[in-house]
Amino acid sequence: MLTDALKRLWLRAWSLVLMEMTSQEIGWLLRPRDHMSLLTSRRTTIIVTRVRLMAGLFALFTPLWIVADVFAFQPEVWHGLAAARLGATIAFVLILVAARRMDTIQNAYRALAMLFAIPMLFFLFTYQHMAHFEMHGFEAAFSTGYAFLPFVVVAGLSIFPLTLAECLAFAGPILAFQSLAAVMRWPVLDWPTVAASLWLLILITAVSALAGLSQLAFMIVLVRENIRDSMTGCFSRPSGEELIDLQFTLARRSGMALSLAFLDLDHFKEINDRYGHDAGDEVLIKTSTTIRNRMRMGDMLVRWGGEEFLLVMPNTDRLQALTALERLTEQGLGLRPNGTPVTASIGLAEISTDDSLNWKELVEIADKRMYRAKTSGRNRIVADDMPLNL
Template sequence: MVYCLANIPSPACTGSQTDLSTPTPTDFLSRMLAGLLPDELERSDSRQLLSPIGHLPLLTTRRATMIVNRVRLFALLFALLTPLWIVVDVATLPFPLWAQLAALRLTATAAFAALFSRARGKSSLLHAYRSMATLFAIPTLFYVISHLLMAQHRLDGLSAALGTGYAFLPFVLLAGFAVFPLTLLETAAFAAPVLLAYGLAGLAEWGGSDWPSFTAEFWLLILITGVAALASLCQLVLMSALVGQALRDPLTGCYSRRSGEEMLAIQFDQSLRSGTPLSVAFIDLDHFKRVNDEHGHDAGDVLLKNLSRSVNSQLRGGDILARWGGEEFVLILPSTDCEQAMQVLARLYGTGLGERPSGKPVTASIGVAERTCDHAPDWRTLVQLADERMYAAKHSGRNGVVCPLRQCASEHCNSCLGRAAITRQQPAVRLETA
């Protein structure tokens, strides 16, 4: 069966249309954040400060690792410092109260120690959320219970002065958000329980009799939350910039091989867990050495930049283009089977890969591999299969694509891919790994 790419809608039919809709509150917040950080953040990237949705997998993984590391650091610090205040409670508070608070402190210490030991070894964002929620839940519960216990006693003098120190715990907790690289939505979600706990404790203590004092303190908590949220956003901007610099190839602007390998490993694991397809296209430019030899390396650099720009303009949101080395590129297509991968390549050929200095079109030899079709045990095997098929395309005359399925193949389909040829290959035998 011949698979004809001429039946695929042209890029002009599938491209995005100009958005003339009314700006949403999210758009307003994005513009505001971009305006607050004009030299640090592009407006197109400002949405990543509002929500973790849409973050690059590599940024998500590294951010989750940083959050877990911060959680373990705080858990260790609290586990060491929390029991030390028992001595002060014993010296200043009456017997029933200090004994109850001592038991509460020891329980909190054990919880912090357990969090420190159990939070290691994982870097998923869900695990980071659980760890951070536990970190802030322990002192929040400690504050509520200790507040209720002290409300049952009439403290005066030094006991009352030291007892007020417990009331500052929510302020310390909310200020602690400043050390985590969080989005605005994440900060609001984690801060809400702390603010709610403080509000309920205040209502239990005053019962509406001292609203001015309670309102002033609650407003101060909100201000501290806002400052901590801004500090978290600044950390996220800095982290995103550093990850972006490490991700990108300095010449072409696409992803470097190292970052491409990391993201491919992440995508492969996600594909295994969800049972979704994952395609890889290994792209090698035809006769690139002639460009360097005949026109100089500057002309070759311009060709690579134009190719990267042309390819990236036709990719979907989750697709990843990485420069593998020299004139070789790897295109990572998550949740994409072989047939859909050929549609992506059809869009690329439809717009062209650029022009050589002589004015002739740039051509490439491409090998395609897909995880479920090729039964690849790991991402390295997937890349190896795509690499071998790329060489098969070269040996078949270059300017072609070798794919793993017959129904994705077509011989010399000039009407679909211009001068490119799609060669046929039987389903590949799974390669054994060392």
């Protein structure tokens, strides 16, 4: 009865989550491609933090278990186990130290792979090591505990927000290790036991994958709700600042271009004064939708405040940005309540051309050029202090 109730609750929770997700976001559950940078950044932080947590716990408890081995096994058995435990402890400490400097998803993958590889290598060693000794009674019973290590490792996948593809990629080698351990005892292989173990390992893998997917699904929904402006659907200013900071850091590190365009809608106050704030809100919604529909794949639109927007254009130099902005604005940015086109004063800044030291300085340069565009007659772009009539 309780199991059925929990199952219904679980399915209800998943149905609610999936209903709140777009088709693109559901695709993000399946594979890590095309994730928004803020989601990738959040996932990287969580994965690395939990890798360090698990590595720290393993580094603490792995050598402590030597005491139990000493009481359970004869010296020729526990000597080898103790050496393997000390080696694994050193490896866990190295992960703990190295993970402090990991800030990309690729590094998070490496840290997670190393975290799982260490106990599985330890498992293979102990599995083969103890096969050389005759064990009976309590010693034999205690030794069976080592056979459960792959199950513990694959269950550990459940604490990481991974896509389905990532779960399968990390679980596959664990299943391979379990199969390899069985092959190592081929002459005395007990097929029913091996088949049952693999089946149980697959079931735990499925549950762990589902747990990881549920974490990722809730993270996607929460990130989207927290980073989007509720009215226009653009990135909000707090999330936009974090996004620009991330893009600025990546551009500086890789030497790639990065352009920011500061857009201020022309004569917007007149719309509010003449037609009311509801009409002004409608113009903001339609204008932001127009910009998002016309901007290039990979560009990001931030509502900076009121009628001001910031267009973030990664891997785009000044000339490319000017071309993109001309195409974006050539037909206007929508219609005002009186049927005339919505226009904008635009200031453009580029990371290498303007030699900015930080993202705030780059935004400030774009802001100042936007102000020059307004004072120079509006409906124009100012880049490198040269106004360009539209």
